[in-house]
Amino acid sequence: xxxxxxxxxxxxxxxxxxALAALVDGVxxxxxxxxxxxxxxxxxxxxxxxxxxxxxxxxxxxxxGGATAAFLEVTALIELSWSILWADIExxxxxxxKLDPDKxxxxxxxxxxxxxxxxxxxxxxxxxxARVNRSGRRYASVHVEAWQDNRSxxxxxxxxxxxxxxxxx
Amino acid sequence: MSADRTQIAKQFIEAxxxxxxxxxxLLSVGExxxxxxxxxxxxxVGDPSTGVLHGGAVSALMDTCGGAAVMSHPDxxxxxxxxxxxxxxxxxxxxxxxxxxxxxxxxxxRSVAFVRAVALxxxxxxxxxxxxxxxxxxxxxxxxxxx
Numbered sequence: 001x002x003x004x005x006x007x008x009x010x011x012x013x014x015x016x017x018x019a020l021a022a023l024v025d026g027v028x029x030x031x032x033x034x035x036x037x038x039x040x041x042x043x044x045x046x047x048x049x050x051x052x053x054x055x056x057x058x059x060x061x062x063x064x065g066g067a068t069a070a071f072l073e074v075t076a077l078i079e080l081s082w083s084i085l086w087a088d089i090e091x092x093x094x095x096x097x098k099l100d101p102d103k104x105x106x107x108x109x110x111x112x113x114x115x116x117x118x119x120x121x122x123x124x125x126x127x128x129x130a131r132v133n134r135s136g137r138r139y140a141s142v143h144v145e146a147w148q149d150n151r152s153x154x155x156x157x158x159x160x161x162x163x164x165x166x167x168x169x
Numbered sequence: 170m171s172a173d174r175t176q177i178a179k180q181f182i183e184a185x186x187x188x189x190x191x192x193x194x195l196l197s198v199g200e201x202x203x204x205x206x207x208x209x210x211x212x213x214v215g216d217p218s219t220g221v222l223h224g225g226a227v228s229a230l231m232d233t234c235g236g237a238a239v240m241s242h243p244d245x246x247x248x249x250x251x252x253x254x255x256x257x258x259x260x261x262x263x264x265x266x267x268x269x270x271x272x273x274x275x276x277x278x279r280s281v282a283f284v285r286a287v288a289l290x291x292x293x294x295x296x297x298x299x300x301x302x303x304x305x306x307x308x309x310x311x312x313x314x315x316x
Contacts, residue, residue: 028214029223055186056233057248064187065236065251066229073225107216110224114255 015096019089020044022099023081027074033067035074042086046075048126055123063121068146071128072158073113076142079130080108080162108140108162119155122148126155138164174198178241188233191226195237201282202273203237205230209265220264224298227268227288228256231300234270235284239304242274242282246309249282254302262297266290272300282306 020039024030033054038045048054048071056064088094130144140162145154179195182188182205191213196204207230215223232251239249262268272286281303288298 026217027223028212028217029225032212033225053186053190056188057250058184058186059248062250064185064229064232065254066191066225066232067187069228069232069254069256070223070225073228074223110258112255112257113224113228114253115228115251116253117251120250 015089019085019094019096019099020082022096023078023085026100029070030074030078033070033074035071037078042082044075044079044082044129046071046078046128048128050124050126056121060120061123063123063126065115065117065121068117068121068126068156069113069115069158071126072115072144072146072156073110073160075128075146076113076130076144076158076160077108077110077162079144080132080135080140080142083132083135084108084165108164111139111161111163113158113160115156115158117156119153121155124148127151136164137167140164178203178237181240182233182237185233187229191229193230193233196269198237198241199273201238201242201277202271203234203241204269204271205234205237206267206269208267214264216261219261221261222264222268224256224258227258227262227298228254230268230270231256231272231286231288231298232302234272235286235300235302235304238272238274238284238286239277239282239306242277242306244277244308245282246307249304249306252281252303252305254300256298256300258298259296262288263290263292268297277306277308279308280306 054067089096128146134141146156178198182195213226270288274282276283284302286300287296
């Protein structure tokens with residue numbers, strides 16, 4: 001009995017990277033803040049590159065709490081959307097190369113979002129990773145952590161609840 | 170609130186780089202309350218198919234307004250930092266409309282200010298979002314206290 005040959009690595013990468021780009025590139029506010037995502041398998045890490053426009057307290061100086069909140073919310077939403085999309089592109093239900101960033105299907109909506117500010121956001125790049133703790137048919141709960149110099153010293157974390165998109169909507 | 174103090178608060182808030190980048194304008198301050206607007210801007214859109222603003226932009230507005238409310242409190246001595254902020258998104262903001270946030274301190278202790286806020290578009294009867302937060306609070310020293 002012969003198993004089919006595994007997919008060539010570049011085919012797999014192209015499909016996954018195209019799907020991620022379609023999720024991220026179409027959103028003006030993500031572009032405005034300059035947030036980018038790196039992918040390792042299905043794991044995503046968001047980067048918020050430092051810019052003077054993100055400052056909230058010029059005398060410290062420190063990142064604006066609003067910029068931090070936006071970064072966390074963007075990361076949580078992309079992680080959740082990615083987890084939904086991942087299954088669809090890997091099973092071939094959705095063709096990743098034909099996804100249109102301006103007409104993305106099945107985007108969740110934020111119901112509520114709670115941010116804990118643990119430390120001052122320093123004037124340098126910030127990173128974030130989110131974890132989908134529960135993803136049901138209608139609701140999802142996502143936790144997200146952000147750090148700067150040291151992965152174990154978080155400067156902010158958040159939990160959000162999201163309304164899942166209709167399956168055939 | 171005297172026109173003078175409103176003017177000082179306005180200059181302070183509108184000089185914060187991130188608030189300025191998002192086009193925030195201080196409309197009014199009271200004693201522990203503030204009202205700040207943010208005009209619609211296509212760069213702040215979260216859903217390109219509908220043109221609805223990203224929740225993150227609304228969060229930034231709520232956070233700024235909450236902080237302004239704390240700093241406008243008559244007992245506040247200096248700046249403030251957000252400890253936590255919870256936002257409930259009640260409906261999508263109508264594309265094209267300015268968002269106005271109104272925040273007030275409903276309780277302050279010697280170290281914490283508790284704040285409530287709402288975000289409104291042109292339909293003032295139905296808020297777009299509401300928020301509650303805790304902010305650091307450093308009361309001004311009054312007679313008898315240590316310097």
